[in-house]
Every structure is written in C-alpha cells, then in structure tokens.
Amino acid sequence: MNRLDSLRPPLAATAALPLSFAAIALLLTACGTERTDAGHSDTSTAVPSSSAQVDDPGKDGVRVTSLTFASTAPAPTKSSPVSADGLGSDSGISAAYEVTNKSDETLTYSIVFTFMSRDGGAMANQTATVRDVGPGKTVRGTVRAGGLPPATPRVTQAKVLEVTKVPAGEAPAEPGTCPGSGIRVSTDQGDAAMGLRVVGLHLENCGTQPYTVEGYPLLELLDKDRKPVHGVKILDGSGEITTGAGPDEQPRPVTLGPGESATAGLVWRNTTESGTPVNVPYVRVRAKAGAAPVTVTPNLDLGTTGKLGVKPWDKAEP
Incomplete structure (x- = not known):
C-alpha cells in the first residue's frame, strides 16, 4: 500500500491534493452489506439520477463498473451544509465498484478511487475500506465523489487508483470497535x-x-x-x-x-x-x-x- 505519487502522496494521503476532499469510508462485510458514514445516510435530498457503464480494467481484483450522476446537485441541509471553502456536502456523483478476492485467504481491502474530468485530470480522490472478503468472493459497493467546487470541470470518468489488502485478522480495527486484544x-x-x-x-x-x-x-x-x-x-x-x-x-x-x-x-x-x-x-x-x-x-x-x-x-x- 505507500506511495508518493502525484495524485496521492503516501504520507499525506489525499490531504495533499490541490483540492481538499473529505474521505468517505465505505465499510462492507463479505456478504455485501454496506454501511456509509453518518454524513451520507440522509436520503431526504435524493434527486433523480442517470448512470453510465465504465470500461475500467481495474487493479488487484477491484474495478469500477458504473458512474451515477444526479440530475441536479443535492441542496445543502442543516446536517450537511456548504463548507467554508465552497465545497458542498455531496456532488451527487458516485461510482459503483466490485471487489473480487482471487487469493486463498480472507482479506480486508483499502481502495483509493479517483474521479476524473474528460481530459483525465483528477477532480476528487476517495477511499473505501472493504472488510472480510472471503476467498473467491465478490463484494459490490458504491463510493461517492463528495463535494466539488462550483468551477470544477465535469466529472466523466472514475477508476481504481490504488489497492492495498491485508489478511482480515491483521487489519487495523474498524473505527468505533475494539478487537479481542483490547x-x-x-x-x-x-x-x-x-x-x-x-x-x-x-x-x-x-x-x-x-x-x-x-x-x-x-x-x-x-x-x-x-x-x-x-x-x-x-x-x-x-x-x-x-x-x-x-x-x-x-x-x-x-x-x-x-x-x-x-x-x-x-x-x-x-x-x-x-x-x-x-x-x-x-x-x-x-x-x-x-x-x-x-x-x-x-x-x-x-x-x-x-x-x-x-x-x-x-x-x-x-
């Protein structure tokens, strides 16, 4: 998983990008049940959307399968206002993906996705954690692009930027949980x-x-x-x-x-x-x-x- 590339420096993760985006952690179990963070559980601002298939070869068993675009950006709410730097809480853009474990052990994945404009420029990087994917199993999920400034070029592409995977029994504990070791x-x-x-x-x-x-x-x-x-x-x-x-x-x-x-x-x-x-x-x-x-x-x-x-x-x- 470590990385001092131009899109995601290994030591600063996505915080060193020209645009600063809040990472959205998507936690899944091996059976495909998903849980998003509380900041994105509110469905009261849902709007009609359209989707497009994505031709992504993927990386290390992870690939993007489609992009979804809200017809209009969700309006800010009391629980998810526009931030001081002009970023909305959610652009209404998301990517569906699938993770296939081709190894013979249960793994926990950390995946960096990048949302790009037509010319390939990175508009947002987001991270998803997919836990306890069993051997030969495929888990599907969705990751959101998050808030984008009004002047951001239109997002038209998404791909898998980086994948790290560790044995599930050795993965860092999920936030808010305590392993048996204490x-x-x-x-x-x-x-x-x-x-x-x-x-x-x-x-x-x-x-x-x-x-x-x-x-x-x-x-x-x-x-x-x-x-x-x-x-x-x-x-x-x-x-x-x-x-x-x-x-x-x-x-x-x-x-x-x-x-x-x-x-x-x-x-x-x-x-x-x-x-x-x-x-x-x-x-x-x-x-x-x-x-x-x-x-x-x-x-x-x-x-x-x-x-x-x-x-x-x-x-x-x-």
Missing part, C-alpha cells in the same frame, strides 16, 4: 520535509484492563506481495538518521489505562543514490513480544539508504 494499532498520515520522513504509530488501549509496553514496537517490513523485505536495518532510535526528529529518549515502561494511548515514530530518509530503491508498502507491527500482529500500510519509500529508525513507545498527552 488494543488498537494504527498509523497517521506522517510528515515529509527535505527528504526526511516521519510516520507515527499509535497504540490505544480500548479494552477494560491496563496494558503495559516497554521499549520499541516490533516490526516486520513487507513488500507488495507481503513477503519479507531484506537488506534494511531497523535501528533503535533515529539519531543515526537525523537530529530533526527530536532526541532519542531511553525506553521505559508505559502503562496505559482504558482509553489511554501511546505513540512511537518511524523515521527515514528517501535518499536515492547507487543501487535499487526500496519501497515497503506494508509493515506488520506488534506492540510488544507476544502481541497480536497488525499490518499497516505506511508505504515507506526508503530509497537506497537501507535504514529505518524506530522511536520507543511514549505515553500520549491526553
């Missing part, structure tokens, strides 16, 4: 400046008992096929890489009560010199020895440096 592990959008990259790991105790970690998160670097990446040295601390990420603190026990969180940091440079650049789409994270693994997708563009610095767990401020 902890949630996730990454943030990160920060990039002058070739220095920093991505935060977040550990939240969503259970009912205290949870203690000490030292560094345990990492496995995985390639696009989720196979181990060799030749990268994982360092304790970031001092060998930069002093710009703050001093290296000594690891110490961190006990999290229910609802409390800790953070750790991944630090690297994407310098490219002689040799083959290394990209790491997936990182399997264990909060500590014996913890259940969670596979995240920070898309580490390590260049040819061969180094990744890891900061120890530190309790997050309330």
Whole structure:
C-alpha cells in the first residue's frame, strides 16, 4: 500500500491534493452489506439520477463498473451544509465498484478511487475500506465523489487508483470497535520535509484492563506481495538518521489505562543514490513480544539508504 505519487502522496494521503476532499469510508462485510458514514445516510435530498457503464480494467481484483450522476446537485441541509471553502456536502456523483478476492485467504481491502474530468485530470480522490472478503468472493459497493467546487470541470470518468489488502485478522480495527486484544494499532498520515520522513504509530488501549509496553514496537517490513523485505536495518532510535526528529529518549515502561494511548515514530530518509530503491508498502507491527500482529500500510519509500529508525513507545498527552 505507500506511495508518493502525484495524485496521492503516501504520507499525506489525499490531504495533499490541490483540492481538499473529505474521505468517505465505505465499510462492507463479505456478504455485501454496506454501511456509509453518518454524513451520507440522509436520503431526504435524493434527486433523480442517470448512470453510465465504465470500461475500467481495474487493479488487484477491484474495478469500477458504473458512474451515477444526479440530475441536479443535492441542496445543502442543516446536517450537511456548504463548507467554508465552497465545497458542498455531496456532488451527487458516485461510482459503483466490485471487489473480487482471487487469493486463498480472507482479506480486508483499502481502495483509493479517483474521479476524473474528460481530459483525465483528477477532480476528487476517495477511499473505501472493504472488510472480510472471503476467498473467491465478490463484494459490490458504491463510493461517492463528495463535494466539488462550483468551477470544477465535469466529472466523466472514475477508476481504481490504488489497492492495498491485508489478511482480515491483521487489519487495523474498524473505527468505533475494539478487537479481542483490547488494543488498537494504527498509523497517521506522517510528515515529509527535505527528504526526511516521519510516520507515527499509535497504540490505544480500548479494552477494560491496563496494558503495559516497554521499549520499541516490533516490526516486520513487507513488500507488495507481503513477503519479507531484506537488506534494511531497523535501528533503535533515529539519531543515526537525523537530529530533526527530536532526541532519542531511553525506553521505559508505559502503562496505559482504558482509553489511554501511546505513540512511537518511524523515521527515514528517501535518499536515492547507487543501487535499487526500496519501497515497503506494508509493515506488520506488534506492540510488544507476544502481541497480536497488525499490518499497516505506511508505504515507506526508503530509497537506497537501507535504514529505518524506530522511536520507543511514549505515553500520549491526553
């Protein structure tokens, strides 16, 4: 899943696009039941629509099958007003898609869709999460383009921009749920400046008992096929890489009560010199020895440096 391309930088996701759009997460089960976020559950502003078939070859088992256009844009409502930057809550444009799992394990997919004008310019990128797709199963869903400025060129196309997929049992927990382990592990959008990259790991105790970690998160670097990446040295601390990420603190026990969180940091440079650049789409994270693994997708563009610095767990401020 990681990615510093022009449409969706791996560290900033869609926030770095020239146009800023709220990501719409569409969560599905393997049987095809869909749930949209609350901001798009109101059907009181529904308007007549038309649809067009899409000739999309797709990517990694995901393809767009049709586009739907509202005959007029929905009017703003009290629950979904026009934002300060002039974006409406919903343009009335959506794309139907299908996900086919051709592997022999149950997978959770994260998919970036791009809505484009006739000349191929990206008008909006949106993300859908499709959970627990069983082997050989096909799940169908819909993703909306979201709000578009009045001067935006007409959207005429949609396609799959990026697909990442992880074993369902290792996927980050769905927002608002707590896994059996009692902890949630996730990454943030990160920060990039002058070739220095920093991505935060977040550990939240969503259970009912205290949870203690000490030292560094345990990492496995995985390639696009989720196979181990060799030749990268994982360092304790970031001092060998930069002093710009703050001093290296000594690891110490961190006990999290229910609802409390800790953070750790991944630090690297994407310098490219002689040799083959290394990209790491997936990182399997264990909060500590014996913890259940969670596979995240920070898309580490390590260049040819061969180094990744890891900061120890530190309790997050309330």
